[in-house]
Amino acid sequence: MAKTTDPRYSPITGRAILYGVLIVIALYYLMPLALMVVTSLRSMDEIRLGQLIEWPDAITFEAWKIAWNEAQIGARDELGLRPYFINSIIMVIPSVAISTLLGALNGYVLSFWKFRGSELFFAALLLGCFLPFQAILLPQSQLLGWLGLTGTIPGLVLTHVVYGVSFTTLFFRNYYVNLPHELIKAAKLDGAGFWMIFFRIILPLSAPILVVTVIWQFTQIWNDFLFGVVFSDPDSQPVTVGLNNLVNSATGEKRYNVDMAGAIIAALPTILVYVLAGKYFVRGLTAGSVKG
Amino acid sequence: MAELNIDNVYKSFGETHILKGINLSIQDGEFVILVGPSGCGKSTLLNCIAGLEEVTDGRIVIGKDDVTHAAPKDRDIAMVFQSYALYPNMNVRKNIAFGLEIRKMPKEEIDAEVHRVAKLLQIEPLLDRKPSQLSGGQRQRVAMGRALARRPKTYLFDEPLSNLDAKLRVEMRTEMKKLHQRLGTTIVYVTHDQIEAMTLADRIAVMKGGVVQQFGTPQEVYDDPANIFVAGFMGSPSMNFLNCEVTESGGNYAVQVDSEGRIFQLPIDPKQADLSQYLGKTVILGIRPEQITHVMPHVEAEPFVTKVPVKIEVTEPTGADTLVLARINDQECECRVHPTEAGKPGEMMEMLFNMSKAVFFDPETEERL
Numbered sequence: 001m002a003k004t005t006d007p008r009y010s011p012i013t014g015r016a017i018l019y020g021v022l023i024v025i026a027l028y029y030l031m032p033l034a035l036m037v038v039t040s041l042r043s044m045d046e047i048r049l050g051q052l053i054e055w056p057d058a059i060t061f062e063a064w065k066i067a068w069n070e071a072q073i074g075a076r077d078e079l080g081l082r083p084y085f086i087n088s089i090i091m092v093i094p095s096v097a098i099s100t101l102l103g104a105l106n107g108y109v110l111s112f113w114k115f116r117g118s119e120l121f122f123a124a125l126l127l128g129c130f131l132p133f134q135a136i137l138l139p140q141s142q143l144l145g146w147l148g149l150t151g152t153i154p155g156l157v158l159t160h161v162v163y164g165v166s167f168t169t170l171f172f173r174n175y176y177v178n179l180p181h182e183l184i185k186a187a188k189l190d191g192a193g194f195w196m197i198f199f200r201i202i203l204p205l206s207a208p209i210l211v212v213t214v215i216w217q218f219t220q221i222w223n224d225f226l227f228g229v230v231f232s233d234p235d236s237q238p239v240t241v242g243l244n245n246l247v248n249s250a251t252g253e254k255r256y257n258v259d260m261a262g263a264i265i266a267a268l269p270t271i272l273v274y275v276l277a278g279k280y281f282v283r284g285l286t287a288g289s290v291k292g
Numbered sequence: 293m294a295e296l297n298i299d300n301v302y303k304s305f306g307e308t309h310i311l312k313g314i315n316l317s318i319q320d321g322e323f324v325i326l327v328g329p330s331g332c333g334k335s336t337l338l339n340c341i342a343g344l345e346e347v348t349d350g351r352i353v354i355g356k357d358d359v360t361h362a363a364p365k366d367r368d369i370a371m372v373f374q375s376y377a378l379y380p381n382m383n384v385r386k387n388i389a390f391g392l393e394i395r396k397m398p399k400e401e402i403d404a405e406v407h408r409v410a411k412l413l414q415i416e417p418l419l420d421r422k423p424s425q426l427s428g429g430q431r432q433r434v435a436m437g438r439a440l441a442r443r444p445k446t447y448l449f450d451e452p453l454s455n456l457d458a459k460l461r462v463e464m465r466t467e468m469k470k471l472h473q474r475l476g477t478t479i480v481y482v483t484h485d486q487i488e489a490m491t492l493a494d495r496i497a498v499m500k501g502g503v504v505q506q507f508g509t510p511q512e513v514y515d516d517p518a519n520i521f522v523a524g525f526m527g528s529p530s531m532n533f534l535n536c537e538v539t540e541s542g543g544n545y546a547v548q549v550d551s552e553g554r555i556f557q558l559p560i561d562p563k564q565a566d567l568s569q570y571l572g573k574t575v576i577l578g579i580r581p582e583q584i585t586h587v588m589p590h591v592e593a594e595p596f597v598t599k600v601p602v603k604i605e606v607t608e609p610t611g612a613d614t615l616v617l618a619r620i621n622d623q624e625c626e627c628r629v630h631p632t633e634a635g636k637p638g639e640m641m642e643m644l645f646n647m648s649k650a651v652f653f654d655p656e657t658e659e660r661l
Contacts (some may be wrong), residue, residue: 182377190391191365
């Protein structure tokens with residue numbers, strides 16, 4: 001047989017190998033999620049008698065119900081992850097909104113209304129991006145104590161806003177730096193002031209970076225465990241803490257199906273946000289990096 | 293409408309001095325162009341007039357009002373930017389109306405004003421489009437519309453045509469001039485394009501290094517430049533500068549040129565310069581390409597015209613004329629001849645040097661003699 005050196009085949013072969021590798025990697029990453037979903041749909045009897053990894057004989061949503069509002073978590077009167085989930089929502093919405101808006105405002109000032117020392121100010125603010133969570137635990141609890149916010153949801157909101165502002169400022173500032181300065185000049189000549197320019201011109205142009213920041217902050221704050229466990233009381237704990245308690249504080253048999261369902265419930269909002277706004281996320285991350 | 297007085301304006305950013313004592317007195321309704329190479333301070337000066345930059349020293353007076361420290365919106369000026377700076381999130385109508393809304397003009401008046409401007413600039417069909425849906429020329433019009441809408445006393449233009457392609461630029465140039473004739477308002481216009489400056493301006497301020505080198509009508513600046521910089525900057529192709537020795541011939545001063553080893557004396561019109569101090573010394577002769585032409589009998593008969601055979605190095609046809617690059621005094625010298633008269637590279641060709649408009653510069657100071 002002659003060697004196939006037809007050059008027409010080489011790009012096709014290359015593509016095939018590329019896609020093959022990508023599919024294998026994608027499957028590898030999807031495996032744990034698939035396993036979680038499958039396990040959460042099996043009954044405990046089935047898991048006990050059969051293999052840990054197996055297709056369900058009969059699909060049941062019992063585990064989801066238990067995880068949502070029947071499981072006894074800690075010593076609470078209310079059952080299930082539901083109250084924790086609600087806490088998380090009450091915490092995450094103002095945290096994301098306030099930190100994003102503050103970031104936009106900071107970015108606007110640092111890009112268009114520079115003052116003496118504004119570069120230094122920005123550099124100092126950026127330092128916050130590199131501070132590990134653990135480093136601010138003590139000072140923050142001291143501060144919350146002084147403010148009388150210890151163990152409350154507003155206390156958690158404050159913590160997340162303060163911690164998040166470094167990141168949101170960085171995002172907005174780097175986005176605004178690429179907007180033409182002449183826009184601001186034109187608006188000034190049109191008679192617009194600081195707030196008018198921000199709300200009527202800059203903010204409407206910020207959609208891509210707003211999406212990026214919201215997704216980023218939402219994911220960070222929703223998934224946070226450390227602040228949630230340190231700065232909360234039992235009735236203000238977020239869902240990450242609830243999930244931990246559900247999995248770790250139960251006595252007796254490990255209910256794998258309930259644990260899996262609980263984990264999916266806790267992760268669902270971030271997945272949902274990413275699915276809904278993900279394409280803007282990628283677009284926003286690269287916005288401004290390429291001209292045109 | 294109002295006159296604009298710029299009184300000894302300085303602008304520095306730390307140790308970087310951008311404007312070094314600018315004085316310009318601009319009349320009501322005058323079209324003034326600030327022209328100069330990049331970094332000469334012309335845009336900074338415009339920003340200072342607009343109030344977007346605070347001056348370090350000096351005064352800016354519009355009409356009777358000293359606006360040196362007034363906010364941009366209180367100066368009653370409008371500005372058109374190089375990038376047009378249209379608000380991308382608003383349609384054309386909103387772009388034009390924005391400044392009027394902020395000034396709390398009643399809704400019906402805003403609508404009327406938007407329509408007046410749109411009609412004037414023929415952008416009525418574009419009113420509901422976003423800036424991203426417009427071509428460069430259309431954006432330019434909208435930017436002008438936005439400036440026109442408030443009927444300000446003074447208009448400032450910051451290189452408004454430099455983002456357009458060559459053909460459109462020429463069209464918009466004419467249109468800009470018509471518009472100025474119709475409105476009769478004071479305009480200060482920044483450009484680095486000397487042709488734009490020549491064609492549009494009532495008066496031109498040529499700037500370099502934060503200093504106004506010359507402020508005069510286009511013809512004054514062209515015929516009567518203050519120094520080598522102005523002479524070289526204005527006009528295309530630019531003026532020839534030849535180092536020549538001053539001699540005396542027949543009771544008249546002349547400059548001596550060498551073409552292919554032969555020496556010629558070019559007598560000087562005494563009206564153009566008094567070279568008595570420079571006899572026997574070297575001066576820089578400034579002569580424009582159109583003053584060195586092929587032999588024409590009616591020109592040859594004029595005074596201060598001398599015939600010199602030169603060697604052609606390169607010819608560049610432009611269509612209307614052919615530019616002939618010759619070598620005089622071992623320096624390149626461009627001549628402008630009729631296409632049918634132009635010789636071939638390497639040939640000798642007789643040229644008429646018309647010295648009646650020649651200018652002279654000191655080789656040290658580069659100032660006009």
